Amino acid sequence: MTTIQTTPFEGQKPGTSGLRKKTKVFMQKHFLENFIQSTFDAIGGVDGKILVLGGDGRYFGKEAAQIILKMAAANGAAKVFVGQGAWLSTPAASHLIRTLETDGGIILSASHNPGGPEEDFGVKYNAANGGPAPEKITDAIFERTKNITSYLKLDVPDVDLGHIGTQTLGEMVVEVLDPVAAYADMMEGIFDFTALKALFAKGFRMRMDSMCAITGPYAVEIFENRLGAPKGTVVHEVPLEDFGGMHPDPNPTWAHELMAEMMGENAPDFGAASDGDGDRNMILGAGTYVSPSDSLAVIAANAKLVPAYAEGLKGVARSMPTSAAVDRVAEALGLACFETPTGWKFFGNLMDAGRVSLCGEESFGTGSDHVREKDGLWAVLMWLNIIAARGQSVGEIVADHFKRFGRNYYSRHDYEALPKELAEGMLDDLRAKLSDLPGKEYQGLVVGNADEFAYTDPVDQSVSQHQGFRILFAGGSRVVLRLSGTGTEGATLRVYLERYVAGPEGLAQDPQEALAPIIKATEEIVGIAATTGKQQPDVIT
Numbered sequence: 001m002t003t004i005q006t007t008p009f010e011g012q013k014p015g016t017s018g019l020r021k022k023t024k025v026f027m028q029k030h031f032l033e034n035f036i037q038s039t040f041d042a043i044g045g046v047d048g049k050i051l052v053l054g055g056d057g058r059y060f061g062k063e064a065a066q067i068i069l070k071m072a073a074a075n076g077a078a079k080v081f082v083g084q085g086a087w088l089s090t091p092a093a094s095h096l097i098r099t100l101e102t103d104g105g106i107i108l109s110a111s112h113n114p115g116g117p118e119e120d121f122g123v124k125y126n127a128a129n130g131g132p133a134p135e136k137i138t139d140a141i142f143e144r145t146k147n148i149t150s151y152l153k154l155d156v157p158d159v160d161l162g163h164i165g166t167q168t169l170g171e172m173v174v175e176v177l178d179p180v181a182a183y184a185d186m187m188e189g190i191f192d193f194t195a196l197k198a199l200f201a202k203g204f205r206m207r208m209d210s211m212c213a214i215t216g217p218y219a220v221e222i223f224e225n226r227l228g229a230p231k232g233t234v235v236h237e238v239p240l241e242d243f244g245g246m247h248p249d250p251n252p253t254w255a256h257e258l259m260a261e262m263m264g265e266n267a268p269d270f271g272a273a274s275d276g277d278g279d280r281n282m283i284l285g286a287g288t289y290v291s292p293s294d295s296l297a298v299i300a301a302n303a304k305l306v307p308a309y310a311e312g313l314k315g316v317a318r319s320m321p322t323s324a325a326v327d328r329v330a331e332a333l334g335l336a337c338f339e340t341p342t343g344w345k346f347f348g349n350l351m352d353a354g355r356v357s358l359c360g361e362e363s364f365g366t367g368s369d370h371v372r373e374k375d376g377l378w379a380v381l382m383w384l385n386i387i388a389a390r391g392q393s394v395g396e397i398v399a400d401h402f403k404r405f406g407r408n409y410y411s412r413h414d415y416e417a418l419p420k421e422l423a424e425g426m427l428d429d430l431r432a433k434l435s436d437l438p439g440k441e442y443q444g445l446v447v448g449n450a451d452e453f454a455y456t457d458p459v460d461q462s463v464s465q466h467q468g469f470r471i472l473f474a475g476g477s478r479v480v481l482r483l484s485g486t487g488t489e490g491a492t493l494r495v496y497l498e499r500y501v502a503g504p505e506g507l508a509q510d511p512q513e514a515l516a517p518i519i520k521a522t523e524e525i526v527g528i529a530a531t532t533g534k535q536q537p538d539v540i541t
Contacts, residue, residue: 012145014138016343018124037151038144047076054088055108056214056277057239058115073172074152083179089278091375092183094130109277112249116242131348131372190308205268212244215274250282274376280364281376285394293323296360305389315356322362323410341467349459406502409514413537415493423491442521476500
């Protein structure tokens with residue numbers, strides 16, 4: 001064991017999903033080690049503890065895994081379970097933490113961010129419940145990074161992560177696991193695989209785009225090997241360190257190949273995509289795009305068709321920026337519905353307390369209490385199970401949903417790589433005028449209320465302040481603004497736009513056209529184009 005002297009690095013504050021930086025920042029001498037030692041210290045040390053370790057296969061992941069293993073051993077950890085090749089999707093890691101009853105885990109991923117030597121890397125700690133560390137832990141990690149003076153590490157050769165089996169590192173046991181098998185088994189226990197096999201046997205056509213990221217091996221095993229979908233159903237199925245130059249974010253902008261296929265002639269019946277670490281999803285039908293907020297609502301309305309949820313949902317939860325479409329389902333079904341800040345960790349307490357069994361975020365994240373992370377392939381299988389049970393197409397299911405519950409037209413506009421001071425100054429100006437907005441009219445819309453969202457956790461009563469700005473218009477329309485915590489360069493302003501139409505008319509408009517008055521009203525109130533010089537968002541989803 002070696003004690004290595006070090007000095008603090010600035011900016012090692014974990015965001016909503018751990019610490020994300022450019023890969024070369026993490027590759028600096030001592031940088032990763034400082035953060036890992038700070039994490040170990042913040043959780044009371046790892047002496048005698050058991051951990052899970054793995055990641056999405058991006059560049060520097062294997063090297064980072066070796067460093068973490070040697071540090072865990074030096075800090076007295078009893079055992080670490082590692083995915084073969086240092087691979088584990090984020091939901092698979094959460095599942096292993098829970099089922100192996102470990103003390104937590106470290107996931108090496110920057111989620112949907114690009115990978116490679118010039119791109120992004122990330123590290124996050126998940127607690128013993130399998131979910132992202134709560135704020136009290138991430139705050140403690142950050143405080144420790146400010147005054148760290150040394151870290152512990154074994155000076156030994158690397159561990160063989162290429163072969164399944166058990167080996168030792170000092171006195172610590174390292175068990176290399178198949179990264180796919182346990183997760184695929186879990187999915188088989190949740191869904192009606194017999195009905196899904198019959199669906200594919202009848203000629204149902206699906207396209208799954210894994211975007212050269214971690215879900216490729218999982219998707220091939222589940223859809224092609226276990227469910228009998230034709231070979232080639234999963235495309236971009238081989239995980240690559242740079243994701244093949246792709247931006248592994250499953251939205252219409254970055255999954256453009258899938259979008260073109262699903263909106264073109266002779267489109268498959270169903271399309272889906274997942275992201276870098278496997279926790280996000282995009283759902284499509286032939287000629288039909290399903291927004292993440294609508295997908296959450298449709299799943300909630302049809303969950304009883306899936307074996308694991310046949311007795312009904314305990315409750316539902318959504319992040320504050322996510323549209324209120326699921327709220328309308330919850331009201332109709334008599335379910336509790338919670339509105340939380342952005343970040344999956346806020347759902348963990350609700351699930352652990354048995355208050356909810358379905359959660360979702362507008363940023364293409366959906367999941368349930370089977371794990372404590374959002375889960376891309378789980379969402380895809382939910383849709384397939386619903387399709388098999390209803391005998392309808394994606395388009396027919398969505399149209400029926402809108403007729404029953406009305407439609408929440410919804411879109412997110414991202415303004416990326418803004419100077420941080422400029423973005424924060426613009427929101428400071430908005431904060432100063434919030435109290436003056438109610439009663440004023442913009443583009444024919446009257447402001448009913450305006451605030452800065454704060455959340456009191458109903459389970460532990462912890463309070464999270466400054467979680468985004470809400471401008472609520474009369475009639476159910478609204479705009480939400482917040483700075484993203486997942487970028488690595490500058491600041492990303494996310495603007496969430498929503499308009500409710502009860503129907504029966506007006507349910508088939510183009511979302512951007514339906515939202516045009518709200519877009520214009522937002523510019524009047526906030527002055528995004530006037531302040532940033534950007535006349536259009538960088539990404540629209």
